[in-house]
Amino acid sequence: MAVCVRCGDRAVFQTDEGPLCAAHFSAWYEAGAARTIERYSMVRSGDRVCVGFSGGKDSTVLLTVLSRLNLDAELIAVTVDEGIGGYRNDTIAAARATAARLGVEHRIISFADVCGHTLDELLTTSPAAACSVCGTLRRRALNMAARDMAADVIATGHCLDDEAQSVLMNYLRGDVVRVTGSHNSNSGDLFIRRIKPLCRSTERATVAYGLCNNLLVPLPECPYTKYALRADVRRWLGSQEYATPGTMLHIVDGQEELVRRISKPCGTPKIMGVCERCGEPANHRLCAACRQLDRLAK
Numbered sequence: 041m042a043v044c045v046r047c048g049d050r051a052v053f054q055t056d057e058g059p060l061c062a063a064h065f066s067a068w069y070e071a072g073a074a075r076t077i078e079r080y081s082m083v084r085s086g087d088r089v090c091v092g093f094s095g096g097k098d099s100t101v102l103l104t105v106l107s108r109l110n111l112d113a114e115l116i117a118v119t120v121d122e123g124i125g126g127y128r129n130d131t132i133a134a135a136r137a138t139a140a141r142l143g144v145e146h147r148i149i150s151f152a153d154v155c156g157h158t159l160d161e162l163l164t165t166s167p168a169a170a171c172s173v174c175g176t177l178r179r180r181a182l183n184m185a186a187r188d189m190a191a192d193v194i195a196t197g198h199c200l201d202d203e204a205q206s207v208l209m210n211y212l213r214g215d216v217v218r219v220t221g222s223h224n225s226n227s228g229d230l231f232i233r234r235i236k237p238l239c240r241s242t243e244r245a246t247v248a249y250g251l252c253n254n255l256l257v258p259l260p261e262c263p264y265t266k267y268a269l270r271a272d273v274r275r276w277l278g279s280q281e282y283a284t285p286g287t288m289l290h291i292v293d294g295q296e297e298l299v300r301r302i303s304k305p306c307g308t309p310k311i312m313g314v315c316e317r318c319g320e321p322a323n324h325r326l327c328a329a330c331r332q333l334d335r336l337a338k
């Protein structure tokens with residue numbers, strides 16, 4: 041039986057420091073998130089932090105860790121209700137319970153508030169577009185909610201696996217703007233800065249933290265998961281990480297280094313303005329959400 045290198049109790053997780061017991065692993069995980077917040081100067085003193093809080097495992101761990109870190113910041117949890125039958129009601133109930141237990145203010149914003157329709161209504165003829173539509177409208181909903189509550193940043197529960205998958209997916213799509221990080225913004229206060237405090241923590245460690253702290257409850261899976269391109273990338277990347285631990289961190293660190301070395305982004309940087317229809321931040325005449333809604337209407 042492996043024992044904790046700090047106290048000799050039964051170990052539950054192998055870290056870069058060695059095997060750790062549940063209590064010391066939790067402290068190690070929280071210290072990692074604190075280092076990530078400091079590394080990227082994510083939170084400033086007095087910030088209002090809008091935490092994107094689906095009620096799933098990643099965002100539940102995020103909200104718990106942020107509330108335990110004694111940050112000099114105010115936390116407000118926001119759940120986006122996409123309107124997905126047989127799925128979202130259970131996760132909203134779980135989100136309410138967790139926010140109440142942590143004593144964090146909790147708000148809910150729905151796709152109906154954002155565009156007048158649920159995700160199920162939008163996808164009646166094109167369910168395969170689910171994750172693309174959902175992601176675009178969720179970003180808009182969170183941005184609107186954060187602006188309404190005068191938040192300084194939006195924190196999301198993306199972990200290292202999500203980040204490495206996103207880097208690979210940008211290459212798979214040939215999305216040079218994202219690969220080279222050549223975004224500029226002149227959308228002023230419209231676009232709220234985003235932070236990902238768990239972005240250097242693996243999904244495995246995040247789940248282990250949730251289990252060690254009794255945070256996880258069984259929840260249904262989104263019925264649209266089968267349409268996600270990310271599922272294939274996740275499977276492939278998971279096998280690479282298993283064969284060569286550290287692969288995901290190399291991908292993410294390599295991407296950061298690439299962006300740093302490109303002193304002048306390729307081509308003309310994209311300037312973010314505002315959507316001429318809805319007034320939200322946009323890279324084109326219409327923002328991504330309005331273009332998605334137009335495509336669905338056709």
Ligand code: SF4
Pocket residue numbers: 122170171172174175262263264265268
């Ligand atoms: Fe939205 Fe796709 Fe996630 Fe379902 S699986 S919640 S549709 S992004």
